[in-house]
Amino acid sequence: MKGYKQWSTVVMSFLMAVSVSACGADSPQAEQSAPKPAQTSPAEAAAPTPDYPTKQIEYIVPYSAGGGVDLVARATADYLSKEWGQPIVVVNKAGGGGAVGAEYALKQAKPDGYTALAVNVSNTTMLTAGMLNSPVKNEDQIYTTRIGKGTLAFAVKADAPWKDFAEFSQWVKVNPEQLTWTSVGPAGFSAFGVAEWLDAIGADFSKTRMIVTKGASDSVPKVAGGHAILAVHTVGEIMPMLQAGKVKILAVSGKERSPFLPDVPTAEESGMKGLTVFWWTGVSFAKGTPDYVVTKWQDAIAKMEKDPAFAKKLTDIQVESAYANREDFNQDVIRETEYYTELATKKNMRK
Amino acid sequence: MDGFGSALSLENVLMAAVGALVGTFVGVLPGLGPTSAIAILLPLTGVLEPTQGIIMLAGIYYGAMYGGSTTAILLNIPGELSSVPTCLDGYPLAKKGKGGPALGISAIASFGAGVLGVIGLVFFAPILADQALKFGPPEYFALMLLALTLMVSLSGGSLIKSFLMGAFGYALALVGLGPSSGMPRFDYGVSQLMGGFDMISIIIGLFAVTEVLKGIEERRASAMITKPGSVYPGKEDLKKSAAPMLRGGLVGFFLGLLPGCSAAITAFLAYDLEKKVSRHPETFGKGAMEGVAAPEAANNATSSAGFIPLFSLGIPSSPPLAILLAGLMIYGLTPGPVLFEQHAPFVWTVIASMFVGNAMLLILNLPMVWVWVKLTRVPYGIMAPIILMFCTIGAYSVRNSMFDVLIAFLFGGLGFLFHKYKWPVVPLVLCFILGPLLEESFIQTMAMGAGDLSIVWNRPISLVLLIAAAALLVISILLNRRTNQRVKEARARGMDVA
Numbered sequence: 001m002k003g004y005k006q007w008s009t010v011v012m013s014f015l016m017a018v019s020v021s022a023c024g025a026d027s028p029q030a031e032q033s034a035p036k037p038a039q040t041s042p043a044e045a046a047a048p049t050p051d052y053p054t055k056q057i058e059y060i061v062p063y064s065a066g067g068g069v070d071l072v073a074r075a076t077a078d079y080l081s082k083e084w085g086q087p088i089v090v091v092n093k094a095g096g097g098g099a100v101g102a103e104y105a106l107k108q109a110k111p112d113g114y115t116a117l118a119v120n121v122s123n124t125t126m127l128t129a130g131m132l133n134s135p136v137k138n139e140d141q142i143y144t145t146r147i148g149k150g151t152l153a154f155a156v157k158a159d160a161p162w163k164d165f166a167e168f169s170q171w172v173k174v175n176p177e178q179l180t181w182t183s184v185g186p187a188g189f190s191a192f193g194v195a196e197w198l199d200a201i202g203a204d205f206s207k208t209r210m211i212v213t214k215g216a217s218d219s220v221p222k223v224a225g226g227h228a229i230l231a232v233h234t235v236g237e238i239m240p241m242l243q244a245g246k247v248k249i250l251a252v253s254g255k256e257r258s259p260f261l262p263d264v265p266t267a268e269e270s271g272m273k274g275l276t277v278f279w280w281t282g283v284s285f286a287k288g289t290p291d292y293v294v295t296k297w298q299d300a301i302a303k304m305e306k307d308p309a310f311a312k313k314l315t316d317i318q319v320e321s322a323y324a325n326r327e328d329f330n331q332d333v334i335r336e337t338e339y340y341t342e343l344a345t346k347k348n349m350r351k
Numbered sequence: 352m353d354g355f356g357s358a359l360s361l362e363n364v365l366m367a368a369v370g371a372l373v374g375t376f377v378g379v380l381p382g383l384g385p386t387s388a389i390a391i392l393l394p395l396t397g398v399l400e401p402t403q404g405i406i407m408l409a410g411i412y413y414g415a416m417y418g419g420s421t422t423a424i425l426l427n428i429p430g431e432l433s434s435v436p437t438c439l440d441g442y443p444l445a446k447k448g449k450g451g452p453a454l455g456i457s458a459i460a461s462f463g464a465g466v467l468g469v470i471g472l473v474f475f476a477p478i479l480a481d482q483a484l485k486f487g488p489p490e491y492f493a494l495m496l497l498a499l500t501l502m503v504s505l506s507g508g509s510l511i512k513s514f515l516m517g518a519f520g521y522a523l524a525l526v527g528l529g530p531s532s533g534m535p536r537f538d539y540g541v542s543q544l545m546g547g548f549d550m551i552s553i554i555i556g557l558f559a560v561t562e563v564l565k566g567i568e569e570r571r572a573s574a575m576i577t578k579p580g581s582v583y584p585g586k587e588d589l590k591k592s593a594a595p596m597l598r599g600g601l602v603g604f605f606l607g608l609l610p611g612c613s614a615a616i617t618a619f620l621a622y623d624l625e626k627k628v629s630r631h632p633e634t635f636g637k638g639a640m641e642g643v644a645a646p647e648a649a650n651n652a653t654s655s656a657g658f659i660p661l662f663s664l665g666i667p668s669s670p671p672l673a674i675l676l677a678g679l680m681i682y683g684l685t686p687g688p689v690l691f692e693q694h695a696p697f698v699w700t701v702i703a704s705m706f707v708g709n710a711m712l713l714i715l716n717l718p719m720v721w722v723w724v725k726l727t728r729v730p731y732g733i734m735a736p737i738i739l740m741f742c743t744i745g746a747y748s749v750r751n752s753m754f755d756v757l758i759a760f761l762f763g764g765l766g767f768l769f770h771k772y773k774w775p776v777v778p779l780v781l782c783f784i785l786g787p788l789l790e791e792s793f794i795q796t797m798a799m800g801a802g803d804l805s806i807v808w809n810r811p812i813s814l815v816l817l818i819a820a821a822a823l824l825v826i827s828i829l830l831n832r833r834t835n836q837r838v839k840e841a842r843a844r845g846m847d848v849a
Contacts, residue, residue: 065674
């Protein structure tokens with residue numbers, strides 16, 4: 001019996017230790033006062049830049065762990081933690097299609113550079129385009145750096161009757177009411193890809209039917225099982241089912257073939273111009289975050305993209321490197337927002 | 352067989368043991384389930400070899416499934432959603448002084464079903480994964496209807512109260528972004544509500560916090576009422592539980608192949624099945640050993656079965672498996688048949704290690720149960736705040752949000768009132784889980800059929816499920832009447848029946 005008593009003491013102390021450390025993880029941010037946000041008056045701009053980072057950084061991923069945005073953010077956090085010698089902790093705050101975490105990082109947290117946000121096409125430009133009054137807007141954030149991108153692929157069941165994308169497009173043009181496609185929602189990533197494609201081939205978007213799913217892991221099996229006809233996702237998201245021989249990819253969008261699928265033609269090669277929707281992910285900071293923070297992240301990520309270990313990580317998750325600095329990233333986002341808003345208005349996707 | 356060789360190497364056995372232990376530990380903590388544990392430990396995969404990393408993460412996954420049952424039985428706190436059915440009979444058993452045997456049965460059931468699941472994984476992985484694809488929206492819709500017939504048998508007497516609580520549960524699930532429209536519902540302009548209520552915080556509230564409140568009211572001297580007895584179940588308990596274990600394991604395994612069919616759902620279904628086939632349905636909910644064996648077997652079989660669609664098709668059927676998938680991706684191991692071909696040694700080592708891990712759970716946990724039993728003998732004045740602390744950590748850790756902690760405590764208060772006025776909380780939980788799935792599959796079905804619902808009964812699998820649901824509904828209502836009758840008789844004879 002004595003042995004058990006000791007055991008329980010050991011276990012109890014372990015429990016306590018865990019709980020204490022769990023509570024502790026949260027407190028330093030509250031205790032330490034934030035560095036003063038740099039005012040951009042000329043006099044102060046000349047002053048030496050403060051040390052950054054001097055404590056743990058929270059990297060908010062507004063989706064659950066395991067998705068593309070999450071994996072890229074984790075690889076980035078891993079690299080930067082080593083580079084800067086400060087822990088960068090990935091915190092998943094899922095919900096509201098990426099809006100909940102974004103709102104937290106951009107509006108609730110202090111704009112002191114210690115809360116970064118993992119952004120991607122769905123919770124930025126598409127959110128703004130798809131909602132009349134989206135909870136987070138381009139003006140709320142400083143688009144710091146784009147890190148990676150994914151090519152869009154059009155997947156159908158492996159034994160579907162169409163031999164190529166042109167034939168499939170022709171069929172859809174004649175029978176739009178028979179096309180079912182999957183998306184996370186009316187203004188989801190796939191919806192923009194489908195709307196753009198139908199627009200390009202002159203098929204009636206409003207007659208097709210959307211099947212709402214939770215995401216790629218839910219929707220690709222539905223296409224493979226014959227419950228929906230088309231799934232539009234990034235190459236990486238379709239890869240397992242493609243390799244399993246359950247689906248086939250008719251085309252990829254964009255100007256170039258995907259490095260992961262060198263044999264699959266682009267839509268342009270199949271005679272359809274102007275399919276531009278692609279998936280990307282990067283990092284953002286709240287408006288008012290000091291410039292030296294933004295520059296430091298931008299420069300570190302530029303260096304990271306040249307790191308072979310990081311490049312391998314991206315390849316493993318089938319994401320392409322797509323570095324863009326602050327200026328380029330911003331311009332791209334603004335252009336994309338305009339384009340998507342126009343597309344969404346035309347196709348009556350704006351709610 | 353080579354897999355066994357490498358699975359038995361010292362480091363791999365060690366990893367399986369570490370995984371199983373850590374898993375059990377987090378499973379015991381309310382809220383801090385396999386999903387968060389795997390997510391927290393995912394960075395470790397950067398340090399470990401792929402095989403060891405995945406063995407450990409898998410160990411955490413099934414260890415946590417087991418760990419949830421310990422506090423469910425001893426303290427009426429389900430660490431995991433899937434342990435809710437275990438509470439229903441496990442806690443009454445513990446109150447009767449049979450907590451030890453109940454834990455033993457639960458460990459054996461977990462082990463048996465876990466092994467069954469892994470055997471299934473070895474033999475059926477490629478074949479069964481194909482079948483899972485046949486389950487489309489109409490089939491899920493029918494399956495959810497089938498699961499909802501559980502409402503009747505979980506009513507605890509009053510059908511009306513059960514349906515009202517179910518409706519309340521569904522109403523709670525409605526808060527947040529609508530699954531089809533993507534539009535916020537019932538958020539009243541509060542940004543936290545836009546993300547909806549979190550299932551775990553509600554469960555923690557309704558079960559754990561409520562339990563503490565009850566304890567305080569009863570001025571419990573100790574959390575444990577009587578001695579739990581030996582953890583090694585007697586012959587009779589084993590005999591009684593053997594068939595339920597097998598049935599639970601089979602239900603858990605086959606339904607577990609379906610993506611989206613969580614361990615919680617299969618555990619509930621297995622519990623219900625036992626109650627229906629039992630000759631003494633009236634003993635359920637008051638300490639029936641079968642009521643512990645079946646759901647425990649089911650939830651572990653489901654966890655093992657989930658590896659089949661994961662490995663062979665890359666479909667994660669539950670959130671922890673989704674994170675495990677991420678773990679595989681980090682190593683550049685994209686799941687699919689190609690994985691079996693290209694990385695055969697890896698796959699078989701991981702599978703073999705699951706046998707090792709399951710055995711480890713049994714060996715570690717039967718003696719370790721005493722540690723948890725000890726824990727419950729700590730004076731209640733000390734236990735209560737510790738439990739509340741775990742509740743707080745658990746609720747917070749799900750989404751890293753204080754809002755969820757608030758919700759947990761709010762529902763703790765509500766749960767206490769429900770308990771006082773004898774409103775059953777299980778239908779609430781059930782509808783909170785199933786409601787959104789039903790709604791989603793209904794909308795998908797409507798989109799598939801272009802607004803024509805007839806595809807639900809025009810497809811063979813869903814038709815069979817629909818007929819089964821209708822039959823179950825009728826049987827449940829009849830059985831429910833019979834049970835109520837027996838309870839009445841028992842009361843008339845002066846027995847104290849809750």
